[in-house]
Amino acid sequence: MVGLRVLVPPYRSGMSLMAVQRDYYETLGVEQTSSAEEIKRAYRKAAATHHPDRNPGDEAAVERFKQAAEAFDVLGDHEKKSMYDRYGHEAFTARNGGRAGFNDVGDIMSAFGDLFEGFFGGNTARGGAGRVTRGSSLRCELALELREAATGCTKSVEITRSELCPTCDGSKAKPGSTPERCTYCSGRGQVVQAQGFFRIQATCPACRGAGQVIRDKCPRCLGTGRENKSVNLEVKVPAGVDNGMQLCLRGEGEPGESGGPRGDLYCDIHISEHSFFERHEHDLVCRVPISFSQASLGTAFDIPLIDGKHRLEIPAGTQPGDTIRLKGMGMPDPHSRRRGDLLVQVLVEVPRKLTPRLEELLRELAEIEKKNVSAHRKSFLEKLKEYFAPPEPAPEE
Numbered sequence: 001m002v003g004l005r006v007l008v009p010p011y012r013s014g015m016s017l018m019a020v021q022r023d024y025y026e027t028l029g030v031e032q033t034s035s036a037e038e039i040k041r042a043y044r045k046a047a048a049t050h051h052p053d054r055n056p057g058d059e060a061a062v063e064r065f066k067q068a069a070e071a072f073d074v075l076g077d078h079e080k081k082s083m084y085d086r087y088g089h090e091a092f093t094a095r096n097g098g099r100a101g102f103n104d105v106g107d108i109m110s111a112f113g114d115l116f117e118g119f120f121g122g123n124t125a126r127g128g129a130g131r132v133t134r135g136s137s138l139r140c141e142l143a144l145e146l147r148e149a150a151t152g153c154t155k156s157v158e159i160t161r162s163e164l165c166p167t168c169d170g171s172k173a174k175p176g177s178t179p180e181r182c183t184y185c186s187g188r189g190q191v192v193q194a195q196g197f198f199r200i201q202a203t204c205p206a207c208r209g210a211g212q213v214i215r216d217k218c219p220r221c222l223g224t225g226r227e228n229k230s231v232n233l234e235v236k237v238p239a240g241v242d243n244g245m246q247l248c249l250r251g252e253g254e255p256g257e258s259g260g261p262r263g264d265l266y267c268d269i270h271i272s273e274h275s276f277f278e279r280h281e282h283d284l285v286c287r288v289p290i291s292f293s294q295a296s297l298g299t300a301f302d303i304p305l306i307d308g309k310h311r312l313e314i315p316a317g318t319q320p321g322d323t324i325r326l327k328g329m330g331m332p333d334p335h336s337r338r339r340g341d342l343l344v345q346v347l348v349e350v351p352r353k354l355t356p357r358l359e360e361l362l363r364e365l366a367e368i369e370k371k372n373v374s375a376h377r378k379s380f381l382e383k384l385k386e387y388f389a390p391p392e393p394a395p396e397e
């Protein structure tokens with residue numbers, strides 16, 4: 001038989017039909033004179049037609065798919081092709097160094113993945129058993145007081161995240177048992193699927209990309225490899241953070257697959273409103289009420305700062321709505337650490353009630369200023385009050 005096969009390729013007659021091994025040219029439907037590009041195209045077409053995913057359960061298709069790959073392995077390589085042209089299949093017997101042996105679809109994809117990549121634009125040669133993937137990132141909320149945002153602080157946050165199961169250490173398999181290589185994808189975790197003439201790499205449906213199948217599942221996590229755990233984390237908050245900012249805690253997300261790195265934890269900053277200070281980016285604004293006399297004569301008193309207190313000097317003749325800027329007493333910039341300003345807005349309050357002495361003084365003032373003021377209202381109001389006052393209720397028996 002061996003001798004017979006030697007004769008086949010150079011003559012490429014009908015003899016190949018009776019040969020044990022099919023002629024590579026025939027397998028791909030090309031000629032000895034076909035260009036490298038034509039051979040490549042023919043192989044892609046054959047691979048697309050015979051791909052096992054497209055012919056589920058069809059053993060013959062798998063065989064044809066393998067044959068096409070084998071043929072392309074030779075005809076797609078200039079040196080191997082010329083050997084084949086001269087010696088036929090004999091050129092690739094074990095004695096001569098052998099030829100490409102493809103055990104399964106995955107092998108073929110590994111060998112010719114690049115070819116499909118260029119053609120379909122997908123990432124076909126990657127994947128495989130125990131694919132290492134990065135874990136998911138998580139988000140949490142971080143509530144702060146304005147003072148904490150101003151000075152920086154360390155806060156504790158409680159989050160629930162999945163951790164590797166302590167029994168199986170995330171392997172999903174019962175301790176002592178070993179996961180089996182997925183036969184569907186030969187442990188690659190990926191399969192090539194044909195959609196029409198186009199072929200895309202997809203996650204293996206049998207093992208969901210893990211490349212292995214676990215027969216004995218871990219009893220603790222029921223084969224998930226994970227369990228939810230509540231964890232307390234310390235978050236270092238830099239001074240000057242603001243609403244809408246996020247702090248990222250690298251590597252505090254969920255663990256990755258197959259020992260992959262953890263995702264991150266993003267903390268959304270929420271700063272509660274302050275009773276005295278209003279924030280305008282790096283500046284703080286507050287309103288301070290003073291009396292007419294204080295505004296007129298000037299004064300000084302302590303006002304609270306976000307971190308301490310400050311003696312505020314109000315010059316004589318301060319007008320209602322005047323703003324006093326206190327440099328560097330605002331919020332720090334988290335990047336430059338430079339501080340904004342504190343803007344003190346002065347409100348001049350008019351007394352709602354006057355003592356008789358105050359009224360006397362103010363009337364005197366009006367006289368000096370030659371200002372027309374309302375008549376003494378107290379008696380008038382009292383009269384009014386008496387007029388409308390309900391009769392005293394009779395004491396109950």
Ligand SMILES: [Zn+2]
Nearest residue numbers: 165168218221
């Ligand atoms: Zn487990």
Ligand SMILES: [Zn+2]
Nearest residue numbers: 182185204207
């Ligand atoms: Zn698989």
